[in-house]
Amino acid sequence: xxxxxxxxxxxxxxxxxxxxxxxxxxxxxxxxxxxxxxxxxxxxxxxxxxxxxxxxxxxxxxxxxxxxxxxxxxxxxxxxxxxxxxxxxxxxxxxxxxxxxxxxxxxxxxxxxxxxxxxxxxxxxxxxxxxxxxxxxxxxxxxxxxxxxxxxxxxxxxxxxxxxxxxxxxxxxxxxxxxxxxxxxxxxxxxxxxxxxxxxxxxxxxxxxxxxxxxxxxxxxxxxxxxxxxxxxxxxxxxx
Amino acid sequence: xxxxxxxxxxxxxxxxxxxxxxxxxxxxxxxxxxxxxxxxxxxxxxxxxxxxxxxxxxxxxxxxxxxxxxxxxxxxxxxxxxxxxxxxxxxxxxxxxxxxxxxxxxxxxxxxxxxxxxxxxxxxxxxxxxxxxxxxxxxxxxxxxxxxxxxxxxxxxxxxxxxxxxxxxxxxxxxxxxxxxxxxxxxxxxxxxxxxxxxxxxxxxxxxxxxxxxxxxxxxxxxxxxxxxxxxxxxxxxxx
DNA sequence: AAAATAGTGTCTGTAAGACAATATAAC
DNA sequence: GTTATATTGTCTTACAGACACTATTTT
Numbered sequence: 001x002x003x004x005x006x007x008x009x010x011x012x013x014x015x016x017x018x019x020x021x022x023x024x025x026x027x028x029x030x031x032x033x034x035x036x037x038x039x040x041x042x043x044x045x046x047x048x049x050x051x052x053x054x055x056x057x058x059x060x061x062x063x064x065x066x067x068x069x070x071x072x073x074x075x076x077x078x079x080x081x082x083x084x085x086x087x088x089x090x091x092x093x094x095x096x097x098x099x100x101x102x103x104x105x106x107x108x109x110x111x112x113x114x115x116x117x118x119x120x121x122x123x124x125x126x127x128x129x130x131x132x133x134x135x136x137x138x139x140x141x142x143x144x145x146x147x148x149x150x151x152x153x154x155x156x157x158x159x160x161x162x163x164x165x166x167x168x169x170x171x172x173x174x175x176x177x178x179x180x181x182x183x184x185x186x187x188x189x190x191x192x193x194x195x196x197x198x199x200x201x202x203x204x205x206x207x208x209x210x211x212x213x214x215x216x217x218x219x220x221x222x223x224x225x226x227x228x229x230x231x232x233x234x235x236x237x238x239x240x
Numbered sequence: 241x242x243x244x245x246x247x248x249x250x251x252x253x254x255x256x257x258x259x260x261x262x263x264x265x266x267x268x269x270x271x272x273x274x275x276x277x278x279x280x281x282x283x284x285x286x287x288x289x290x291x292x293x294x295x296x297x298x299x300x301x302x303x304x305x306x307x308x309x310x311x312x313x314x315x316x317x318x319x320x321x322x323x324x325x326x327x328x329x330x331x332x333x334x335x336x337x338x339x340x341x342x343x344x345x346x347x348x349x350x351x352x353x354x355x356x357x358x359x360x361x362x363x364x365x366x367x368x369x370x371x372x373x374x375x376x377x378x379x380x381x382x383x384x385x386x387x388x389x390x391x392x393x394x395x396x397x398x399x400x401x402x403x404x405x406x407x408x409x410x411x412x413x414x415x416x417x418x419x420x421x422x423x424x425x426x427x428x429x430x431x432x433x434x435x436x437x438x439x440x441x442x443x444x445x446x447x448x449x450x451x452x453x454x455x456x457x458x459x460x461x462x463x464x465x466x467x468x469x470x471x472x473x474x475x476x477x478x479x480x
Numbered sequence: 481a482a483a484a485t486a487g488t489g490t491c492t493g494t495a496a497g498a499c500a501a502t503a504t505a506a507c
Numbered sequence: 508g509t510t511a512t513a514t515t516g517t518c519t520t521a522c523a524g525a526c527a528c529t530a531t532t533t534t
Contacts, residue, residue, distance in 0.1 A: 005330050011253050011290055012245050013333060050251055052331045056322035080320045080335050082296035090245050091292045093253060093335075095320050178485080196523045198487080213532095219484040220531040418512080436496045438514085443495095453505090459511035460504040 011082075011091040015059045016047035016146065018078065018098040018153040019070070021105070022170045025186055026117050029150055030067070031132065031140065033112035038088045039143025043116065043132065045150070047094065060097035067106055067113075074100040074169040079152050086145045098153040100169035116140055120154055120189055127155045154187075161187050165206055168227035174210055176222035177201060251322075251331040255299045256287035256386065258318065258338040258393040259310070261345070262410045265426055266357050269390055270307070271372065271380065273352035278328045279383025283356065283372065285390070287334065300337035307346055307353075314340040314409040319392050326385045338393040340409035356380055360394055360429055367395045394427075401427050405446055408467035414450055416462035417441060 019030040031043040046066070050059045057075065064070045078096040086092065116132035119139075129147040132140045161167055167183045168175075181197050201207055208228040214221035259270040271283040286306070290299045297315065304310045318336040326332065356372035369387040372380045401407055407423045408415075421437050441447055448468040454461035 005252050005332070009292060010250070011292060013251050013253060050322070050333070052249060052251060053324060055324055056320060056333065077319065080296060080317065082290070082335070084293060084295055092245070093290070093296065095322070095333075176486090193524060195525075199523085214486095216533080217485080218533050220486045220533095222486055416513090433497060435498075439495080456506075457512080458506050460506095460513045462513055 011093045013050045014047050014092055014094045015050055015056060015063060016045045016094050016096045016149060017060050017063050017075075018045060018096060018150050019064065019101060020098060020118075020153060020157065020170070021101045021115065022103050022183060022186055023115060023117075025182060027120075027154065027186055028115040028117050029132065029153075031114055031116045031142070034143055035112075042141045042143040043114075043146075044143045045096075045146045050095070056095050057097070060095075060099075064099060069106040070099070070101065073105075074166065078149070078156060081145060081149060083145065094149075096149045096152070098156065100157075100166060102170060102172050118150060118154060120151075123189065125155055125159055127151060130154060157187055158189075165227065168206075174212070174224040174226055176214060176224060177207075178222060180225075251333045253290045254287050254332055254334045255290055255296060255303060256285045256321075256334050256336045256389060257300050257303050257315075258285060258336060258390050259304065259341060260338060260358075260393065260397065260410070261341045261355065262343050262423060262426055263355060263357075265422060267360075267394065267426055268355040268357050269372065269393075271354055271356045271382070274383055275352075282381045282383040283354075283386075284383045285336075285386045290335070296335050297337070300335075300339075304339060309346040310339070310341065313345075314406065318389070318396060321385060321389060323385065334389075336389045336392070338396065340397075340406060342410060342412050358390060358394060360391075363429065365395055365399055367391060370394060397427055398429075405467065408446075414452070414464040414466055416454060416464060417447075418462060420465075 017030075021028050021030075030046060032046055034040055034042055034044045046063050048059065048063050050056060054062065056077065060075060060077075061071075064073065064075070075097055076099075078098045080093060080095045082093040084091065086094070114134065116134060117137075119131040119133055121131065122128050129151045132142055132147060132150065134140055157166065161184055167180055167187070170183050170187075171179060177198055180201065181192055181194060184197070185192050206228055207225040210224045210226055212224045214224065257270075261268050261270075270286060272286055274280055274282055274284045286303050288299065288303050290296060294302065296317065300315060300317075301311075304313065304315065315337055316339075318338045320333060320335045322333040324331065326334070354374065356374060357377075359371040359373055361371065362368050369391045372382055372387060372390065374380055397406065401424060407420055407427070410423050410427075411419060417438055420441065421432055421434060424437070425432050446468055447465040450464045450466055452464045454464065
């Protein structure tokens with residue numbers, strides 16, 4: 001490829017991926033232990049430099065696919081972080097993506113890979129960095145601006161879950177209405193109204209009844225639903 | 241600044257700015273006539289390469305400030321476009337911003353600078369590229385993926401105007417409720433309900449009455465309002 | 481039967497849409 | 508007075524929140 005562009009030094013470009021999942025009713029994100037300086041031994045988001053021949057989304061998918069079981073998950077661009085001093089090595093701009101994965105679709109993993117609990121110190125959509133805690137509730141040391149990036153991911157997810165079908169991405173294929181409600185509560189950080197949630201979701205046409213029910217639950221079993229991809233709804237609206 | 245990073249070739253990084261304003265009841269965006277190849281003589285968004293010592297937002301503000309009267313306007317990151325072939329010169333990733341400016345705060349300008357009318361060929365939030373027309377309603381030839389970028393800007397603005405105070409950014413300091421309604425209609429591309437719009441906005445606490453009214457309008461003059469920056473509302477919520 | 485959650489029906493309050501009625505400035 | 512839009516008030520409808528009641532499974 002001919003490169004007519006100026007050869008002056010220009011910023012480096014990375015992608016970082018906020019992989020969000022739900023464990024024990026709380027949001028968790030995947031962190032890796034960093035080996036090299038800077039921030040050696042600290043925890044960071046999975047990421048990598050963008051190659052010349054791959055799109056941004058492909059770079060994010062490549063970073064994800066390095067972990068088992070993470071092909072074909074929800075993946076969306078989040079925000080691009082470009083503070084001048086965010087990387088001590090030099091000027092590195094990072095395009096952040098976030099991914100949603102059903103509850104622990106992969107093993108909690110090795111000593112240098114873990115799911116950290118996301119502790120959100122603000123309400124609603126206020127925004128700001130989050131804290132990342134281990135299973136013993138100790139705060140993990142996190143490198144770069146990655147606590148800030150996860151904060152933006154939570155903010156985006158909170159703003160989106162009420163009007164876009166993203167809650168399903170955190171659940172297995174079949175789920176009950178209560179499980180879906182609990183996903184919304186974990187994401188939004190507040191209790192949700194059970195009655196209107198049920199009515200709203202049933203009326204939305206997004207739920208495909210499976211005819212099956214829970215088993216061995218110690219109480220009346222709930223009906224299992226499946227997410228109905230909104231193909232029918234779209235064609236109804238007459239786009240073609 | 242020490243640069244420990246690999247010296248391999250890496251993507252170039254630009255910012256492009258979608259400057260939106262309202263003329264004759266329709267959205268317009270600022271385009272510049274491009275002098276050099278590629279896309280010479282075609283129309284493109286204002287943009288430029290990101291320097292090593294400036295943040296992304298600073299780069300976007302710098303591009304804007306090159307035009308008279310465009311300091312201190314609404315400016316927000318939109319999306320980062322990274323298709324491999326979006327720039328024929330080589331790999332160029334562009335962080336797009338969008339700006340909102342009160343009706344023609346600057347002259348329509350010279351032969352190589354114009355406000356193009358934004359024609360949106362899709363409904364609601366469907367998304368996709370837009371067409372950019374001149375005052376004679378002829379479609380302008382637009383370089384790069386800039387019709388696509390403006391499309392994302394319109395999509396973002398449509399999604400945001402109903403719950404965030406962005407309509408004000410397209411109006412002069414003092415305005416009437418009807419003018420604000422017409423801003424919403426121009427952005428959303430559909431007629432809006434007058435009655436509930438009035439009630440909703442008056443109840444929102446975002447409008448500061450000025451006590452003054454329109455003049456010389458040939459009918460009963462409407463009250464002039466001013467946007468109330470949501471400081472009071474925030475302190476009420478107790479964030480301090 | 482007891483426990484626990486699922487699911488249904490009903491009432492109420494709020495807000496949007498529709499529409500009627502009145503107000504006020506320019507001409 | 509006529510015209511044109513502003514502004515207020517009322518009615519209806521849709522939906523969320525609240526709550527009472529019934530259903531169904533395991534223990």
